[in-house]
Amino acid sequence: MARSDLLINLVKAGVSGDTRTVKRTVEAIVAEERAKQHNVLADRLEKVVETPPMNGQSNIARVSAEASGRGAREFIAEMIPRRRLDELVLPDLTRLAATQLIEEQQRASLLRSHSLEPRHRILLVGPPGNGKTTLAEAIAESLAVPFFVVRYEAMIGSFLGETATRLKRVFDYARTTPCVLFFDEFDAVGKERGDIHETGEIKRVVTSLLMQIDDLPSYVVVLAATNHAELLDRAVWRRFQLRLTLPAPTQKQLAAFLSSLSARAEIKLGLGTEQIAKALGRVSYSEAEEFFTDILRRRILSGDGRAVVDIIREQMKLWMGRARAAPGISKDESDAGSAAP
Template sequence: MTASADHLKALLSAHASGDDDRFYGIALQVAAKSARQGHTRFAKELRELIDASRAEKISRPASPTPVVQPRGELASLLTADYPETRLADMTLAESARGALEKVLHEQRQRGRLERFGFTPVHRLLLSGPPGTGKSMTASALARELGLPLFTIRLDGLISRFMGETASKLRLVFDAAAQTRAVYLFDEFDALGADRSAGHDVGEARRILNSFLLFLDQAPAESMVVAATNHGRLLDSALFRRFDLAVVYEPPSRDQALEVLSRRLAAMDTSTVIWEDLAALTEQLSHAELVKAAEAAAKQAILGGSDTIGAGQLSDALNERRRLRHA
């Protein structure tokens, strides 16, 4: 018999819980064990059955993974959501988009990589100024993969549970091993400040060391995404622990105009000469541009029109610029 008792129990457990990825992973282990024992024909047939079953599943419409609301202690550590944002909805630099498409491709081909002993990218570090799309990226990754998004705000966690932060982080990573999802650690610089900084204290050191240990052990089934506004402040050891780092910048003029036009897609913008607004978008983040577009749209709608005037949009952009420098 090529499958051990432990394998059979694990297969039944995975099937009962509906965890297809774990089920296939165990089946592949059985195939590999069979091949080592010389049962090459059986191993080949088993791999073919697994590939065919996975292909059939992929061809069916994907059913969304239900959002599991955290309970007990976890409820005080993270929030759960099932986002609707897709990667195609985002305006990104080509370098960032290419990196994220690579992540999604590897995640979707997880089973094929695991057959050869490799794991897909599953630990991401996103850094860049506020409002440039880091949190939205985590939402898009969750949506594209049909997974829940669990958000952990590290600044609040550290301030609320000082002295217990490491144990709380262990709870979160234990959840990542049990529930496949995208886990977003927001405000990551609250945890990852350079350990050589003079203001560093023993507690912060212990928290960071614990996080590094948990990150190293993070299962490939879930994605761990850390977002920071201050990448330059992060300990260099952190960069080595992540599979991929993606840097975000304020949008270029063309990207800024795309953000505005996307947000105003439901409005009549035929009178807007976009090139005339380009200079007003400089240094505004994606989030600030969206707020300017929404302000102009609301003004038009409440004035009884569905047409955006160039003057309304330029006024809204100037207001966002004024607030930025206030």
């Protein structure tokens, strides 16, 4: 929102006693100042709203210690986004949707001048290892904002109400700055509330989660990823403005991905990437990248004594053996998708 609109909203809310709008407007101003690296001013604003009023009434716009980071940091891992969107092999519609979202965030002021907000809630669905986390990272890199990953192992507690309280701290902290907030394995906290096998506690967590998502300002881009979309609460789906699928790669997409890795590493493979992709068979992008990294390791350790093509053939044999040993993959499936080049 433009600075003039923020100030007008703040005055209107203060005059009318709308404490909710006052709180959200102050949070938006603090986030805007932090985005401009005006940290001294942002800190002073937070300090002002943290100061108890002289008349002893409740603080209408209190920004808690947890929200300013002193109580939420243990539940969030801040990552440096390094992957770029143009490096990713994505379905055409997924790339288009991600590009549109980035443009809306970058040109948010224009949208707000027309009383519109940029989209900022995205649900990523697909099997593991096919780019959900990487896409979230690439969006953060494109927007040049912090990339926060929620740490479930620290946030989920064993006492009644503890998880919901910690979850609120995470959202309160995210509101203090433009950022990408990423929930991996989202089904861990967004499970179907109608499941009779779930406890009342997880139902309370889901209810709190939905309320917090609804209350997020549009400068916080929240991405949630899941491998098990069927486990999500039905109300979760409508909270997300974009629902993107990242399926397992086709052989053509896998070949393009290997070509991209080879070009970035400036290595000539000596074999066609289509041939390698066919030999790898049914693998995810993550597994294909792991295979390519194995090649890099062996190339470095062998020096100039071996051709890259010989290293690839050797690693291919190892991967064929690994595929046959994987649970749920029959020998016939492995042989069909892993013929040596």
